[in-house]
Amino acid sequence: MTTTIRDVAARAGVSVGTVSRVLSKNDTVKPRLREKVEQAVRDLNYKPNHLARAFRMSRSDVIGLIVPDITNPFFAELAKHVETVAAARGLFVMLANTHDDPLYEKQQIENLLERSPRGILVVSATDDQTAILETDIPIVAVDRQYARYPAIATDHEWSASLAALHLLENGHSHIAYIAGPEGTAVARARESGFRAGIEKGQADTGLAVRVETVRGAFDFATGEELGRELLQRPVGERPTAIATASDQQAIGVMRAARDLDLQVPQDLSVVGFDDIPLAGLVTPRLTTIRQSVAALAEAAIDAVLDPRPAGSHTQFPGRLIVRGSSGPVA
Amino acid sequence: MTTTIRDVAARAGVSVGTVSRVLSKNDTVKPRLREKVEQAVRDLNYKPNHLARAFRMSRSDVIGLIVPDITNPFFAELAKHVETVAAARGLFVMLANTHDDPLYEKQQIENLLERSPRGILVVSATDDQTAILETDIPIVAVDRQYARYPAIATDHEWSASLAALHLLENGHSHIAYIAGPEGTAVARARESGFRAGIEKGQADTGLAVRVETVRGAFDFATGEELGRELLQRPVGERPTAIATASDQQAIGVMRAARDLDLQVPQDLSVVGFDDIPLAGLVTPRLTTIRQSVAALAEAAIDAVLDPRPAGSHTQFPGRLIVRGSSGPVA
DNA sequence: TTGAAAGCGCTAACAT
C-alpha cells in the first residue's frame, strides 16, 4: 500500500496529529519531535495524498483559468505568466477554453466550480453583467470586466490614448482608427480612449485633426480589409496614420499597405495594441501598446488568494512601444 | 450546508448506497427507485462533490498537459485540441510549462503525479531516456518520445521527406536544410527524413542534387541568421531552395531574403515545418508541412484512457501544404 | 436488488 500519515506517525513514534501538524507546518511542534517526523518522512519516502487533503479541507491547490482561446497569442502569454506565478505559490492551473461562446463559458465556469478550485480567473468573452454565480470560491475577471466580479485589467482607455498622442506628436492630422467589435467592452474602452487622446492632444496643440473610425473583428483579416479600403483612396483623402484596437488588425493593415505599394512608415504610420510576439517580427516592427501581462497575472492570482470585494477594480497602465512602423508625417 | 448524497437518500427514501449507484450509473437499480433518486436530485439541486469522489476512488477527472512553453503556437494549438477532446470526455486539463528545462520538467511531472491525475501528456523538452517514474498513472509522450512511455507523434521523418520531394519536383538541385538543435530527437528525425527524401528523389530521377545542412535553434532569429549566411553568397554558390525544421526558422529565412532583395519564390523557395498560424499570414504565404494536431490530441487522450504498453508508438503522417513560398527553380 | 457499514487519508476539534 501507499504510505500514509499513520505509517509516518508509527515510525516516528508520535501521533498522526503531530505528523499532520508538521506537514502543514503552521503549527507549534517541538523541534525534537519535528525532527523525528521529518526523518520518518524521509525514511519512508512519504508523499502526502493531495486528494485526501483537498477533500478534507474542501479546497484544492488548483486555480482555474478560463480564456476565449488559448491559441490567441495574448491569452497564451497570459496563461504562461499565470502558470508561472501559480507555480511559485504552489498552485496548479486548470485551463479551459470557451471558444468565445458565452454559454459555453458559463458552463465551463460551473464545471470548474464543482471541482472546488482555490479560485477562478476568467477572461470573459461576454459583456453579460448578470452572471453572478452563487459560490464562495473567489472569481476574478482578468483583462476585462466580467459581471461584478473584482477585475484586474489593463487600463485600456488610458493606454489607447498613448497611441493617439504618439501620432499627434508625429504631426499626423488625418488619422484612421480601426476599432474592435462594438459588442466588447475592451474594444469600446480602447476606442474611446483613443478619441480622448486625440481630443487632449488637439486641446494642447491647437491643431485640428481629422479622425475617422471604422470597426470590425480583432483579427488579421479585418485589419487587412479595412486597411485596404482606407488606403485605396487618393493621396489627399488617405489617412497618414492608422491606429488599431489590436496588433493583428495592425499587421493586416501593414499587409494591405504593402499590397498597395505604400511604404510604412514613410507613407503611413501604423500603431497596434497588445504587443504580441509577432509585433516584433514583422517588417517594419510594429509600434504598439504593450500590456503588462506579468503584472496582470500576478495581481489576478493575488486577488484570488486574498479576495477583493465585488465591483473592485485594479488597473495597470499600458506602455507605448515605439518601433519602426510609425514616424513623422511625410 | 451543502447537500450530500445522504440528503438525497433521505429525500428519496432509499439508502446512500442506492443513490451512489444511480449517480455512478453503471449499476443495476430498479427503474422505480432510480426515478425517485433522480427526482430527489432535482428537488435538492444536488451537485456531487468531486473532491470526495476523487479521494475515495483515488483517481480524478483531470489530465495533466506538460509543454515546454505554451506561447509556442504549436503547443498552444495542441493545448487547445487537448482541452477540447478532454472536455468531450468529461476531463479537465491541468497545464504546466517546463520552460525547456529538463529538471523543471521532471519536477512538474512529479508535482502533477502527486495530485493523482487520470493521466499525463508530456511534450518533453529533453532526450533523457532514464526518466521512468514509478507510478501506475498513465503517462504518454506527445509529439516526440519521452523515455519509454508510449508515444503519440507525427512521423517527423517521413513528413520531412515530403518537403524534399516537393523541392526536387520543382527542379531544385542546390538545396540548403536548416536543421534544429542536435540535442533534440525531433530535429534529428526531421533532418534525416529530409535527407532520405532527397536520396529517394535522386534515385527516382537520376538527378544529382547538392544538399548542405546548417543547424541551430528552432527559432526565428536562427532562421534569419543562417538564412543570411546562405543567401549572401554569389548567385552560383547560393542555394535555390531552403527547407527548415520549423516554420519560425523558415519565416526568418524569408526575412533575410527580403533584406537581401531576393524574391520568394522566384529567387528562392522556402519550405517550413509545422504550419503555425503565422505561416498563412506572411507574404508570400509559407509552404510547409502540417502536423495533424487534432489527431495527435485525440490519440493522446485515448492513450491515457486506454493505456498502451511501454515503448508503443503511434505515428501520424504530416501533410505538405503548398503555398506561395515555393515554386519551380528559376 | 437494496441496505448497512466500513473506511479512503487527512485535519481539526477536543482532551490531556
Place this chain on the structure above:
DNA sequence: ATGTTAGCGCTTTCAA
C-alpha cells in the same frame, strides 16, 4: 505541546 478521535462525502464490500 501532543495525543485521541470524529468525521469530510463518497464508493464498495458484505449481508439480507
